Amino acid sequence: MRSAAEYAGVSAELGFALVAVAVGAFVRGYSGFGASMIWVAALSLVYPPAAVVPTVLALEVLASVGLLPRVWRDVEWKQVRLLLVATIATTPVGLWLLGVVDERVMRVLIAVTIIAATLALASGWRLRGSPGPRLALTAGAVSGVTNGA
Numbered sequence: 001m002r003s004a005a006e007y008a009g010v011s012a013e014l015g016f017a018l019v020a021v022a023v024g025a026f027v028r029g030y031s032g033f034g035a036s037m038i039w040v041a042a043l044s045l046v047y048p049p050a051a052v053v054p055t056v057l058a059l060e061v062l063a064s065v066g067l068l069p070r071v072w073r074d075v076e077w078k079q080v081r082l083l084l085v086a087t088i089a090t091t092p093v094g095l096w097l098l099g100v101v102d103e104r105v106m107r108v109l110i111a112v113t114i115i116a117a118t119l120a121l122a123s124g125w126r127l128r129g130s131p132g133p134r135l136a137l138t139a140g141a142v143s144g145v146t147n148g149a
Contacts, residue, residue, distance in 0.1 A: 013046045028063070036060045041114050049106045050098050057147055079136045086140025087147070094148020106149070113146060 020042035028035035036056050043052040098106065131139070 016046055017043055035063075037114050037117070040110060044107050044110055048103055049110060050103075053098065053147070053149070076130075079131065082133055082136035083140035083143065086137045087144035090141045090144030091148040094145040097145070097149045101149075109149070 020039060024035035024038035024042070027038055036059075039056045039059075040049075040052055043056070101109070
């Protein structure tokens with residue numbers, strides 16, 4: 001049987017999680033992206049990253065499926081295939097890291113990765129031109145490892 005203090009701790013975690021989900025949903029609704037970054041960063045503070053990451057990834061996939069009909073014609077399928085192959089090939093590496101790296105270390109790595117990505121976006125840096133196959137494979141590999149981890 002749980003004590004009142006244990007219930008209060010669970011309630012505080014749940015309240016924090018609900019606020020984090022609401023903030024992420026607001027950001028996604030406003031900008032069209034960013035919810036996963038907020039959810040993983042915030043929820044990993046109170047729940048194990050090994051539980052947070054797959055859940056957020058599944059939610060992101062479900063949320064994005066509805067966008068497919070509107071963007072289908074605009075997709076560069078050759079690039080998507082390269083991204084997908086590299087992502088599928090490297091996701092197990094990220095999952096392996098998630099299982100062997102200490103939970104506290106993983107939380108710091110997640111936070112550092114998110115901060116670095118945010119700074120890159122805020123700096124105004126943009127890719128010029130169309131990415132070639134090498135960049136698509138590299139981006140897919142990085143995506144696979146980071147999504148898995």
